[in-house]
Amino acid sequence: MRRALDSLYRISGGLAAAFIVAIVAVVFVQVCLNIADKIAAAITGTGLGLTIPSYADFTGFFLAASTFLALAYALREGGHIRVTLLLSRLPARAQRGFEIVTVAIALAMSAYASWFVFQLVYESFEYGDRSSGMVSVPLWLPQLPVAFGLTILTIALLDELVGLLRGRPASWDGKGENLLSE
Numbered sequence: 001m002r003r004a005l006d007s008l009y010r011i012s013g014g015l016a017a018a019f020i021v022a023i024v025a026v027v028f029v030q031v032c033l034n035i036a037d038k039i040a041a042a043i044t045g046t047g048l049g050l051t052i053p054s055y056a057d058f059t060g061f062f063l064a065a066s067t068f069l070a071l072a073y074a075l076r077e078g079g080h081i082r083v084t085l086l087l088s089r090l091p092a093r094a095q096r097g098f099e100i101v102t103v104a105i106a107l108a109m110s111a112y113a114s115w116f117v118f119q120l121v122y123e124s125f126e127y128g129d130r131s132s133g134m135v136s137v138p139l140w141l142p143q144l145p146v147a148f149g150l151t152i153l154t155i156a157l158l159d160e161l162v163g164l165l166r167g168r169p170a171s172w173d174g175k176g177e178n179l180l181s182e
Contacts, residue, residue, distance in 0.1 A: 005159055006076075012152045013073030015145075019066035023059045030055045054133035061142035068149025072156035078175025100164050107157040114150040121147050 033050040041047040052058075074080055087095055123129075125140040160171060 005155070008152060009072045009076050009156060012069045012149065013077075016066040016070035016073065016149075019062045019069065019145075023062045023066070026052060026055050026059055026062070054131070054135040054137075057131055057133040057135070057137070061137070064142060065145035065149070068146045069152070071149055071153040075153065075156050075160070076171045078172035080172070096164070099170055100161065103157055103161045103164060103170075107154065107161055110150060110154040110157055114147065114154050117143065117147040117150055 030052050033048075033052065037047040037050055087098055090098060121140045121143045124138070124143055129139040130136040131139060131142075164170060
C-alpha cells in the first residue's frame with residue numbers, strides 16, 4: 001500500500017511538472033510569434049497577426065492544474081511553508097499532538113474542498129459551461145485536474161494522519177526546514 005500511495009504522489013507531482021512545461025512551451029511559442037510579428041511589421045510595415053488563440057486561458061488552466069496536482073507531492077516532500085515558531089517551543093509530546101490536530105483540520109478542509117470541487121465539475125459538465133475565450137473550452141476539463149489534485153491531497157493528509165496516529169514521524173520531518181539557513 002505504501003508503494004502505491006508514494007507512486008500516486010509522484011505521478012501527481014510529475015503531472016504538475018508536465019503542466020509547467022506546457023506553460024513554458026505555450027508562452028515560448030507565443031513570444032516567438034510576437035517577435036516574428038514585430039520583425040514582419042518592421043520589414044513590410046504590416047504584422048503577420050500570428051497568435052495562439054486563447055493562450056492566456058490555456059496557461060491559466062495549466063497553472064491551476066499544476067498547482068493543485070503538486071499539493072500532495074509537496075506535502076510529502078516538505079515543500080509547504082510551515083510556521084514552527086510556536087511548535088518548536090513545545091515539548092515533544094505536545095508537538096506531536098499539535099501536528100495531529102493540525103493534520104486532522106487540514107484533512108477536513110481538503111475533503112470538504114474536494115467534495116465541492118467535484119460538485120462544480122459535475123455541474124459544469126451537466127450545464128455545458130464553457131470558457132469565454134477565443135477557443136471555447138468545456139469548463140469541466142480544466143476543473144478536473146483541480147478536483148483530482150485536491151482529492152490526492154486529501155488522500156495524502158489521511159495517509160499522514162494515520163501515520164502520525166500510529167507513532168510514525170511526519171513525512172516532512174527534516175525536509176526543507178533549513179533551506180533559509182544554508
